[in-house]
Amino acid sequence: MSEMPEFASQVLDVVDTIPSGCVMSYGDIAEFLALGRGPRQVGRVMAVYGGGVPWWRVIHSDGTPAPGHDESALRHYLAEGTPLRSARPPVRVDMRRARWIPSPSPKIV
DNA sequence: GTGCTGACACAGG
DNA sequence: ACCTGTGCCAGCA
Numbered sequence: 001m002s003e004m005p006e007f008a009s010q011v012l013d014v015v016d017t018i019p020s021g022c023v024m025s026y027g028d029i030a031e032f033l034a035l036g037r038g039p040r041q042v043g044r045v046m047a048v049y050g051g052g053v054p055w056w057r058v059i060h061s062d063g064t065p066a067p068g069h070d071e072s073a074l075r076h077y078l079a080e081g082t083p084l085r086s087a088r089p090p091v092r093v094d095m096r097r098a099r100w101i102p103s104p105s106p107k108i109v
Numbered sequence: 110g111t112g113c114t115g116a117c118a119c120a121g122g
Numbered sequence: 123a124c125c126t127g128t129g130c131c132a133g134c135a
Contacts, residue, residue, distance in 0.1 A: 026117055038130050039117040047116045058116080066116040090123075 004049055007037055011045045014102060015053040020080045022100035023093050025061040032102060063093040 014029050024032075026039035026046075046055055046066070056073040059065045063085060065073035070091045077084055083094035 030117085037132080040115065040131055041117090043116045044132070045116095050116075055116080060116085061118060069116075 007033075007035065007041065008045045008049050010035070011042055012049055012053050015046075015050070015055070015058055017102050018054060018057040018100055021082050021098065023057045023059050023063075023082065023095070023098045024100060024102075025059060025095070027061055028099070028101070029058065059093055061095070063095040063098075065091055065093070 010033055011029060014032060015024070018024055026042040029042045030037055030039045042058075046058055050058070054076075056065060056069065056076040059073075064070070070089060074087065074091045076082075077091075077093065078087070083097040084092065085094045086092040
């Protein structure tokens with residue numbers, strides 16, 4: 001099995017906590033982790049290790065899903081009842097309603 | 110070390 | 123809605 005950077009593990013952990021019907025932007029995750037990384041690094045993590053987490057809940061700050069996956073993402077949104085502003089390409093999630101902010105680390109203090 | 114690329118964000122046209 | 127430029131950080135040739 002391949003190891004993965006702590007940062008990647010952190011990102012995947014957060015993504016895994018995003019409830020159904022909600023989403024987070026790459027920047028939101030980067031900001032929540034409050035590490036030195038930026039949204040681009042979050043995007044890279046998702047591109048490499050995002051196969052085991054609800055990746056469709058991680059989108060751009062605009063509400064547009066990951067490039068190339070808008071089709072699969074839309075299917076998940078319809079199934080989860082994610083508030084959409086546009087159910088037809090360009091698919092756009094209603095960030096104002098779907099944006100979700102995770103609660104502070106339950107332990108780690 | 111240098112330069113390009115990338116599942117980003119934001120401002121401007 | 124679309125494209126461009128700029129800022130940001132990390133990975134790779």
